Amino acid sequence: MRPVQFLHIKSLHIILMLLLPVIIFSMALARAEGGIQVKHVSVAPVDHGYELNVxxxxxxxxxxEQALEKGITLYFVTKFLLVDPRWYWFDKEVARSKLRIGLRYYALTRQYRLSHGPLSQSFYTLEEALRVLSRFRGRPIIAQSELKQGVEYIATLRVWLDLTRLPKPFQVETIGSKDWNLSSDALEWRMKLPLPTQDSDSEESL
Known part of the structure; x- marks a missing residue:
């Protein structure tokens, strides 16, 4: 190995060693504060309309986490809106998709459970439950008026912890507390609906 290459590798090693504590601290801080970050959103055409993937x-x-251990169910909401902007009048909402999923811990079985209506799924670790909670596919988008091809709509999406579903004593505790204010940024972008197709890989994404 040439001396220059050796020095270059050694320099990279030193930089990585210096950055490692910073990375570990950042990860610990993110876990301590909590948060929701949307990584990817797409709208896909299907036979009966459109579906949302997040x-x-x-x-x-x-x-x-302590609230979960006490048996409190945490409800997370994902809300997608499609709006037709109109310069001559108020913007018109043309489609939406809203999903509310409950996360609860059962001390007796030591399992975490996700529930949506009559459907539920259990997990042995919180990490597994959050991984499934954070990702869903094929959520129907309900059209409230005719959806048109070639029209540029405004799409919005947000994911948040629904504090209104907490027991009343906890709702009082959440007032002014950043620990309970868990929400993603309110995303907004312009999009045209993808053309209906038999190819399931076709989608319009953020």
């Missing part, structure tokens, strides 16, 4: 990352802070 990938996000949900991290709970210690306050929310």
């Amino acid at each position: 990938d996000s990352e949900i991290v709970l802070n210690s306050t929310l």
Whole structure:
């Protein structure tokens, strides 16, 4: 190995060693504070209309983890809106998709459970439950008026912890507390609906 190459590798090693504590601290801080980050959103055409696919990352802070251990169900909402902007009048909402999923811990079985209506799924670790909670596919988009091809709509999406579903004593506790204010940024972008096709890989994404 040439001396220059050796020095270059050694320099990279030193830089990585210096950055490692910073990376570890940042990860620990993110876990301590918690948060929701949307990674990917796509709208896909299907035979009966359109479906929504979302990938996000949900991290709970210690306050929310303790609430789960006490048997409190945490409800997370994903809301997607499609709006037709009109310069001559108020914007018109043309389609939406809203999903609310509950996350609960059962101390007796030591399992975490996700529930949506009559459907439920159990997990042995919180990490597994959050991984499934953060990712869903094929959520129907309900059209409230005719959806048109070639029209540029405004799409919005947000994922948040629904505090209104908490027991009343906890709702009082959440007032002014950042530990309970868990939400993604309100995303907004312009999009045209993808053409209906038999090819399932066709989709319009953020």
